[in-house]
Amino acid sequence: MCGIAGFVDFTRQTGKDTLVRMTDSLAHRGPNDAGYEVIEQPGASVGLGQRRLSILDLSSGGHQPMHFRHLSMIFNGEVYNFMEVRKELEAVGYTFDSTSDTEVILKGFHCWGPSVVDKFIGMFAYVVLDREKNVVTVTRDRAGVKPFYYYWDGQHFLWGSELKAFHQHRAFRKDIDVNSLALFLQFSYIPAPYCIFKNTYKLRPGHILTLSLGDKRVVERPYWDVADCYNKPRLRIDEQEALEETERLLVSAYNYRMVADVPVGIFLSGGYDSCSVAGILQKGRTERLKTFTIGFHEADFNEAHYAKKVADYLGTDHHEWYITAGDAKDVFHRLPEIYDEPFADNSVVPTALVSQLAARHVKVSLSADGGDEIFAGYKKFNQSLRYTESIPAPVQSMLSGAMSLINPERIPYFSRQYNFDTRYRKMQAIWESRSPLEALKVISSYTTPEEVAAFIRPAYTAYETSFDTGYPGASLDGLNRMLSVDYKTFLVDNNLVKVDRATMAVGLEGREPMLDHRVIEFLAQLPADLKIRKAVDLRGRPVNKYLLKKIVHKYIPKELMDRPKMPFIAPLKVWFRDELAEKMHDYLGERKLRESGLFNAKPIMELSRAYLAGSPVNYQKLWNLLVFQLWYERWMKTPVATAMPAEEVLA
Structure with a gap:
């Protein structure tokens, strides 16, 4: 696990000192080793930088950049089946000087070219410079576990595992993309390929990017798409066969993620996803696996006691931390440093703190992100189907038309209920569309397009996302279509961003065993009834x-x-009316709202005042705005030279 940074400079004015600054801004991702090289190529200078967190082959044999013949490479991530791929390479005459997966990737690329990625099981983002062909090739893993940002202005191609690397290069212009800001306020994250800055992008999961140094041509193409998995015919197997094959794949995927030369632990929430990881991996092991849980004193948010019962049953070496508003306050000012693009998932605080807890004991921790997306755990899937497929289309059209004629603020009683105006507008949009996919998009947003337009001052364009363009075939059932889209949106740009930055901030490698591509390729072909059982349980609910x-x-x-x-x-809606109310007053006050020139202060201040006065306002809308304000203060107002040292990101 590492952090990578670098550049292609067609003006040849970027030196090694800049490369060192770019790379060392990611020192928290790789505190064990560093490598920096500037290679002069026909037409451009190429900088390759890497910070290493040593997990496999702790010797200097894994040092990067790594070279083989005419190839040079830097790499972030892990290839878990590298020993199998290595045997294939040895069979055709390759020899190896280390026991690292980096060398296997590099020599595999030499043997098979970019298509070597088809052989890998893992999480990765790697950059290969072919000095003979004068081409840079970038590859990102199928699910998008490992990040890759790039900036391209026609003369400078910059890249990095995090945006903070770009601030160290003189050519980088930190101009805010208002269209991306609108996406952030709507969803609380910015979907790929977009970024908060202009000319700056995320390489999409399952994609390969090539940059020809001869003609400056940038080409991005997919090598894997989860929609293709869902578009395959449904498998003709019975339930028992599906259970056996799913379990076999999970056992294989989970055990691959235990391969390390350092201690490994597990995040344990007490839910089915993390319990599946802990249960499968602890079975048959004599050593007690370390498990980690965050708890809250607010009972409505706490499930740590459930995790403790599971840990006791399995016999793991369990560690828990009950956090308070004071603990949250300590981490708030660090959030913009950890998440250097606006990011407002409401679990960033506990995720950051559970990573801090785990880092005291292990160097690798397994998370269970992806379970809700691949096995259909979220209630939003049930809601989307119930609101659309269970109601005749003419009735939906009639309801939507009638709702458009009524101002929800004037409806007695209901107008005083929690978040009623937004929920009313969402239902109107859902019934107007009559589509479970559009319903998923609407339910997944926190702020309606109308509210976003009221908050943002400059004119902006509504970007298309995978919600709009990533649909699999129309013949697929509604649930599996939603699962495919959620995998390409909320999973990659919300959940995986959350865990990657939180773990890397404390030099902890986070692994995602449920996102082994073999698992999703199989599950995508299973019928919807094996994911949400239509037959109801004793409480009258779908399973x-x-x-x-x-x-x-x-x-x-x-x-x-x-x-x-x-x-x-985290119980933010409780804390922000109590211990943390002053932050809401400060950052969502008129002076700070007007500083950027991006916001209309009046509607935001009215919303903030109503919330603090106890009105039934959705706090997530304000949390999104507050997070942006914290980010703006750090990255748009603070000189780069005052960047927080890596060891203080999560002290």
């Missing part, structure tokens, strides 16, 4: 994650697991 629950109950008794799903979020 989400049906397949996963059947597997987990083999390892952990059902009575320890069978309870309502709880989101892993």
Whole structure:
């Protein structure tokens, strides 16, 4: 696990000192080693920088940049099946000087070219310079576990694992893209390929980018797309066969993620996803795996006691930390340093703190992100289907038309209920579309397009995202279509960003065993009824994650697991009306709102005052705005030279 940074400078004015600054801004991602090289190529200077967190082959054999014949490479991530690929290469005459996966990637690229990625099981972003062909090739893993940002102005191609590297290069212009700001306020994250800055992009998951140094041509193409998996015919197997194959794949995926030359732990929330990881991996092991949980004193948000019961049953070496508003306050000012693009998931605080807890004991921790997306755990899937497919289309059109004639603020009683205006507008949009996919997009947003337009001062364009263009075939059932889109949006640009930055901030490698591509390729072909069982349980509700629950109950008794799903979020709506109210007053006050010239202060201040006065306002809208204001102060107003040292990002 590492941080990578670099450049292609067609003006040849970027030196090694700039490369060192860019790379060392990512020192928190790789505190164990560093490498920097500037290579002069026909037409351009190429800088390759890497900060290394040593997980496999702790010797100097894994040092980067790594070279082989006419190829030079830097790499962030892990290839878990590298020993199998290495044997293939040895069979055709390649020899190896280290036991690192980096050398296997490099020599595999030499042997098979960019298509070598098809052989890899892992999470990665790697850059290969072919000095003979004068081409730079970038590859990002299928699910997008490892990040890759790039900036391109026609003369300078900059890249980095995090945006903070770009601030160290004189050519980088930090001009805010207002269109991306609108996406952020709507979803609380910025979907790929967009970025908060102009001319700056995220390489999409499952994509390869090539830059020809001869003609400055940039080409981005997919090598894997989850929609292709869902578009395959449904498998003709029975439930027992599906259970056995799913369990086999999970066991293989989970055990691959245990390969390391350093201690490995597990984030354990007490839900089915993380319990599947802990249950499968602890079974048959004599050593007690280390598990980590964050708890809250506010009972409505706390499930740490459930995790403790599971840990006791499995016999893990369990560690827990009950956090307070004071703990949250300590981490707030560090959030813009950790998340150097505006990012407002409501669980960033506990995720940052559980990473801090784990880093005291291990260097690798397994997370269970992806379970809700691949096994259908979120209630938004049920809601989207219920609101659309269970109501005749003419009735939906009639309801939407009638709602458009009524101002929700003037409806007695209901107008005083929690977030009623936004929920009203969302239902109107859902019934107007009559599509479960559009319903998913609407439910996944926190702020309506009308509210976003009221908040933002400059004119902007509504960018298309994978919500709009990433749909699989129309013949697919509604649930599997939604799962495909959610995998390409919320999973990659919200959940994976959250965990990658939080773990890397403390020099901890986060691994995502449920995102092994073999798992999703199989599950994508299963019918919807194995994900959400239409037959109701004793409480009269559909059974989400049906397949996963059947597997987990083999390892952990059902009575320890069978309870309502709880989101892993901090009680921000409680804290911001109490201990943290002054931050809301400060950052969402008129003076700071007008500083950037981006916002209309009046509607935001009215919303903030209403919330602090106890009105039923959705705090997530204000959290998005507050996070942006914190980010703006750090990255648009503060000189780069005052960047927080890596060891202080999460002290």
